[in-house]
Amino acid sequence: MPATNPTDGTALVAGLAESQLHELYYALVRARAAEERLEVLHKQGHVGGGVYRSLGQEAGAVGAAYALNRRSDGSGDIIAQTVRACGALFLMGGKPLDFFRQYLARATGPTGGKEANVHWVDYRRGLVGPVSPLGTMVGVMAGITLSFRLKQEPRVGLVFCGDGATSTGAWHEGLNLAAVQRCPMVLMLEANQWAFSTPTRKTTRLESFTRKAAGYGLHAESVDGTDVLDVYEGTKRAVDRARAGQGAGMVEMRYYRRKGHAQHDNQEYVDPAELKVWEERDPITRFGARLLSEGWATQESLAALKARAEDEVRLAAEQAVGEPAPEGVHALDAVYTDRGAKTPWTRLEQPDPTQA
Template sequence: MATSPAAAPTSPPHGLSVGQLRELYYYLRLTRALEERLVALYRQNKVIGGLYRSLGQEGEAVATAYALRRRSDGTGDVLSPLIRNLGSMLVMGATPLEVLRQYMARGNSPTRGRELNIHFADLQRGFLGQISPLGAMVPVMAGITLGFKLRREPRVGMVYVGDGATSTGAFHEGLNFAAVQRCPLVVVVENNGYAYSTPVDRQTAAKAFVDKAPGYGIAGEQVDGNDVFAVYEAARRAVERARAGEGVTLLEVLTYRRKGHAEHDNQSYQPREEIEWWATHNDPLDRYVAAVRAHGWLSEEDLGAVDAQVDAELDAAVAAAEASPDADPATVTEDVYGDVPVRPHWTRLDPPEPSLA
């Protein structure tokens, strides 16, 4: 069981402005409220496939992504999320309407009904579509951030993995490669207690995942994942190290998954009293609101205005998503195979026709 929440800082970290504090609350509130709307749609059979929630983990997803340099022109930092990082994608610029259309497999969703949930990408805004096999995005992000380094671009990558992914070969190979090449990469290990139904003590013999960092020769830091300010500070340090050319950081965030692996999971492997303790004593939104209230950083009017903004945005987004067309079966083969035949490259042993030379 986690320790009691630490006392809130006396001033916002890194000089966060009132506007930034409001923005952080906006993304926290938006993430939770959007997933609650998705639950309602799921129960109405309007969501296609599974629904994967981040209840209890929204704080670390939002706070880590908030430490990145966000751009909309393809020149900012790049993030590789997992299924419980909806908050990270929203911070990077994904919209609730895009997410709703994805989950509902609408024809005007980012993948035009070919993929579901948050499996979509936008390199202009700086987020990748995830690969489902555990750990597979670590070597992908190692390659992307090596490209940043070779092109001398002051950009950073951030990749999320769960505790289960740390047991895979892809995680090890990708992290080792990134460490040796000193790639500007932050690897966020979300220690939420369970890899589907496997508890952490059956996943690793290490006392903490951060203890693995010295074996790769990289920086490591462990942080209370439900303390938004602490996560933001730790992520900022890791991002600054990466941007300064100091290589990879493994950031372990201690959090808890209060829902099952997906909405259909009955969580029979999680003690009910454990779930209730985290909901009552260690909820990231509750802790954030308590801190900004206690220090007078945000007023009740500020918080209420954000709540109203989120509710209005989601009302409009749900209505637009429900009115969106289904995917057109006639387009099922488009964007799957090459639509235009491409002539293979020629060699000296197989020269092209003179007209094609």
């Protein structure tokens, strides 16, 4: 699409106006800033669990979520995020403050300090959340989106999952169900070339995961996961198809996990030359350079967006650090659906600490 006047809100590229391109840049920088701050908090001893980075994958999460109808009243599209999709989580309306509260296991967080990182749910904002067993969310999302189709709700669900997850039985069962039932579901495949320390070449003989999708008769395409506009456009095509009743799809986002599996993993098994190649394709640097070269942004406007994103993240992190850890007495709150039910301590005929 040819460039048009940047000031009047008309589309410049991929159907997006200048303000939207800036929004994408902001979202990319915010995701990276949040994870960088998290790494610092981890080193300072504030984070009890693991810290999982999406360095080099930010354009995937951001470009994908940007293609959705995002609402905060429970009527919009939905995602099942992974730990490497915080950029999508924030775009859907998940707050950086809640993200830090989760990682820091604060009483004030979405799970009250019971679960770590991105394991949280906010149905009104379309966040279905992940579960840890790899591949399992594909079937769950197939089920949810099947309900959209049956109720004739024009809603679409994105389920993110890693390339390693494609080797689980649950992944195949879920995908086949989505294909056969023509669910309005799009699988966002995070093809980052690693599963822990296992390279992709040891988990599949295929050169593209789109061929796994083709095996179930699904529409699938590959996008450059380091190019936020390519991800956005590919996702939009799949989402539009799904919404129009043409069935489930897959978008394979090709990029590279530039950090270890989590903070504890120093990547000693990774060839530094390979890392260097992918550093040169950094999604934020690339998109920033494109915005400048096309005249869609200036050095000053990019610097201002970056400063604003970093401020948002810094304030959220500072607030979360200052908030309290949960009291032990609340350990079983919301574990059972009936909050008025007797606690297991009672069942075991031991003293109920909440009644002490």
